Amino acid sequence: MSASTTAAPSAPSRAVGLPLASRLAAFRTEGFPTIPIVILLVLVFTAVFAEFIAPHNPEVGSLSQRFKPPAWVAGGSSAYLLGTDHIGRDVLSRLIFGARVSMIVGFTAVIFAGVLGTALGILSGYFGGWVDQVIMRITDTWLALPALTFAIFLAAIVGPSEWNIVIILGAVYWTRYARVIRGEVLSIKERDFVRLAIVAGCSKMTIMRRHVLPNVLNSAIVLATLMLGVVIVTEAALSFLGVGVPPPKPAWGLMLADGKKGLMAGYWWLTVFPGVCIVLMVLSANLLGDWLRVKLDPQLRQL
């Protein structure tokens, strides 16, 4: 990073002679995650410029064109690269617009839950006492409720819409963060640098903001990347049950649910493509998060 006097060990030589598992681990953490970043950038790009990329209107189909297979399969047409669904809508266009829905819902819900959970986790861990008791008992109660049922319950109250889904997912999943972050804070607040800050006369707010928060941020980010998958899958489940993103909108989860009907009849492209999209997005986010975790830690970063 800066011109340090320590000699730079050459990164690849470290991996030589190690068992395969640790060599893989070294590869995984040391390499720049090119593929995940490219995948995410492509998804972000398609989400932003969906109108210009999509060949067809995602919400309007023609019944004469229903259940067309992908272009390279017999009976497919080059006008519908990835085929069409049960009412003749273009699968590719729906995937492209679906990226937008999944991105918006996934990222905002993860961030919403993350901010809420991290803040409450820090307060709970740092203050301890009754504050901790109250927050943790609420968390316990939350975790005792089945997440999906709870989400359906909330959705039934507030009604289905894209933004309500974000709020619902945030409200359901903040406890995961609160739990993990509280645990981290409990160990961090006993560290000497926090003591030093106390001895130096910093207020509790300053210590939480400047010394505790940055030290739990890594965990929060790693957790967020894991939660992204959970949130997207939950969104899909809610959409499938009719309490998620309202139907004409092309959400990946909704496509998966719609496609389920055609699966037995051999219309595999209706479920495989949205499924692949979800897997790619979640996997990319996880790999990126893993790399970020290493990158954000100055001690692991070394030179």
Add this chain to the structure above:
Amino acid sequence: MTDTPLLELDKLSTHFVTARGTRVVKAVDEVSLSLRAGETLGVVGESGSGKTTLALSIMRLLPTAARIVGGGLRFAGEDLLAKSPSEMRHIRGKRIAMILQDPMASLNPLFTVGDQVAEPVRVHEHTGRRSARDRARSLLKAVKIPAPEQRLREYPHQMSGGMRQRIVGAIAMSCEPRVLIADEPTTSLDVTIQAQYLKLLRDLQREHGLALIFITHNLGIVARMCDSVAVMYAGRVIEAGPVRTIFNAPVHPYTQALIESIPRLGGGPSRLTAIDGQPPDLASLPPGCSFQPRCPRAFDRCREEAPGAITITPGHDARCWLAVK
């Protein structure tokens, strides 16, 4: 000015009470000390004798189970025990600073050294980023860190233990405190670095007229660094006085035994004397003098009655019945 003590402890007692109130641990019991500007006081004693609790009592940073139950604590003419938590916060780090034991753990791994050295200045004096940075640079220079400009931008893990300890020293000095409490600041450093660090502390003290409280169990350091010594045993100061007097003519058998247990160069092959037994359980102290069960010279009165501070010469006193015998 120099005649009135800067920091004065008058029979200060800090007790730990268990949740049910059944056990009371007298971690610090009726400790009286005074310290003038420019003076160095060494506090020695074995582990668990109450040294750190004493330091934390002065900072008013005790854990929740502990409470100051009696006595007085005055700093620069003000009663520290009457201060509100927020008033104390303005004193901590600004007027009374403290150096903690472990330099490896005292720095936040996520911030550059510059940020951390500047933190107390920014917290207490609300200075801007730039002037705080200038201050940090001159502080690093003052603690003799080579290439301070470059070091400011580095992270703690990029430095050696000695350097980190000097940075912790720089943080403590950043607001030019009047009193500096160093709680075993050199235990984790090797001997050469230790010597450099002690010299640095002495230089800083001389420059700023600091009052320094040096908590250690290394008598060699005390002999070299301090003007006066307080020997603690089971929460009490059992002997206190000028360094020379304590080392040349210790009165309390515990102090004598401590000094005899230091290995000497050139003394010929002789066994080191050790003190028999274990320090007492602070929750159930023996009757009378707390050192009495281990004391080779204990007599009847020691077992019946705890001795108060007995003045031997002005400035030198001991809690021992031998002093009046």
